[in-house]
Amino acid sequence: MSEKLEKARTYEAKEEQKIAEELRPLFHLTPRCGWMNDPNGFSIYKGKYHLFYQYYPYETVWGPMHWGHAESEDLITWKYLPCAIAPDEEYDGAGCFSGSAIEMEDGKQLLVYTGVRKEEDEDGHIREIQTQCVAVGDGINYEKYGNNPVIEADALPEGAGRFDFRDPKVWKENGKYYIVVGNKTEDKDGQILQFESEDGIKWTFDKVVIKNNHRFGVMWECPDYFPLDGKQLLLTSPQDMLPEELEFHNGNGTLCVIGSLNENGDFCEENCQAIDYGIDYYAPQTILTADGRRVMIGWMQNWDTCGIRRDDFPWFGQMSIPREISLHNNKLIQKPVREIENYYGKRISRQNVLISDSASLSSIEGRCIDMTVNVRSKDADLSYKKFEIRFADNGKAYSTIEYDPEQNIVKIDRKHSGSRRAIVHQRRCRVEGNKGEITLRLILDRYSMELFINGGEQVMSMGIYTDIKAEGISFKAVGELLMDVTMYELEKKN
Structure with a gap:
């Protein structure tokens, strides 16, 4: 050696x-x-x-x-x-x-x-x-x-x-x-x-x-x-x-x-x-x-x-x-990889939740989670103009995922995550038009976010360095929409 x-x-x-x-x-x-x-x-x-x-x-x-x-x-x-x-x-x-x-x-x-x-x-x-x-x-x-x-x-x-x-x-x-x-x-x-x-x-x-x-x-x-x-x-x-x-x-x-x-x-x-x-x-x-x-x-x-x-x-x-x-x-x-399922802990699920402004759901929080959210229009016509997931939130620092159903654009944003640098904080991608329906799977670890869109048709990844005590998650709509959410807490196995 x-x-x-x-x-x-x-x-x-x-x-x-x-x-x-x-x-x-x-x-x-x-x-x-x-x-x-x-x-x-x-x-x-x-x-x-x-x-x-x-x-x-x-x-x-x-x-x-x-x-x-x-x-x-x-x-x-x-x-x-x-x-x-x-x-x-x-x-x-x-x-x-x-x-x-x-x-x-x-x-x-x-x-x-x-x-x-x-x-x-x-x-x-x-x-x-x-x-x-x-x-x-x-x-x-x-x-x-x-x-x-x-x-x-x-x-x-x-x-x-x-x-x-x-x-x-x-x-x-x-x-x-x-x-x-x-x-x-x-x-x-x-x-x-x-x-x-x-x-x-x-x-x-x-x-x-x-x-x-x-x-x-x-x-x-x-x-x-x-x-x-x-x-x-x-x-x-x-x-x-x-x-x-x-x-x-x-x-x-x-x-x-x-x-x-x-x-x-x-x-x-x-x-x-x-x-x-x-x-x-x-x-x-x-x-x-x-x-x-x-x-x-x-x-x-x-x-x-x-x-x-x-x-x-x-x-x-x-x-x-x-x-x-x-x-x-x-x-x-x-x-x-499907092996992530072996690390699932507590499961929390909410179905057909009406989101018409900003909402937090009981027990939907955390910094190590696998969460799938499906949103759709409440009516036959498009009933909302924007949907947002805010996560790693402590009231001051937070990051967001936004979906614009009219433009069919998803945006990730970490500019409020605690960074003091004027570096790349936002990215957008165009997704398939689904008349206001989209599925977002969020893999959140302590210092990262990976977003799998519509069953993995597109992925958006970013590092975040917010204090790990920032665990808040909330949802917001401009207009009205229906949302299903299933979240698994992720746990290390001995």
């Missing part, structure tokens, strides 16, 4: 003990200490779920990237494992960037990641050189391959850039290993490259999977590529996006490209959409569970909102709740 890795493991084990349980979410994974960003190596190894993550243990800001590590038996409760890899070699001394993991035939776990080193050019400019590297281990300890990097600039196709070449996602198919890697071309456009290998160690270039053609942002990060419900999906996170209506927003976003493979195995696009329409979601990665579900997890943060933080927190960054994904009418459907 290198000195850097041993230092990180000693430090995180000590610092973890200082973090009070109530300072963490109940069931969203946070870093063991310090900083977290992208999920890495989301995989199944020896029957357990493993999740690695971009990690800087020493401060709650981005630093030289390590790989944090946790495991779970049910995707909800996570157990920390020791830091997996540290930037301790010449080829990755500036950071062990994002990547993925897979169980090999010999029972070992293979990690594929981007190693970063800095190089000074002839003009004195410092550039980051990004290459692909591997490490092999037993689920706790990993040894980097002696001949890393395994993919360098000389393996890139014509026009591919050598400075932005990162985030390999690995899978095995027909006895071969494959990875897709994000790349920025020399003319500053995103593309996804595919490489193949017989053993997971020695790789050769296979094909360009897809080119951005200057449509969605610039660099395409953190790709994932897999079959789903008879189609082929590519997930990626474009940087520096321009807005398009209410589908895509400025900055760093998420993109799902739905398509199919032709007779030559080439990817043919059919539909493009956002993955998450909220404020905080990036770099999702998926696994295929033993029972055949495709499950996705993402970093519930946005690079442009990292200024929203609690100074008293010894961690920064959290993962989303894992989501089961499927396709319906060639569009992405997302639902919280």
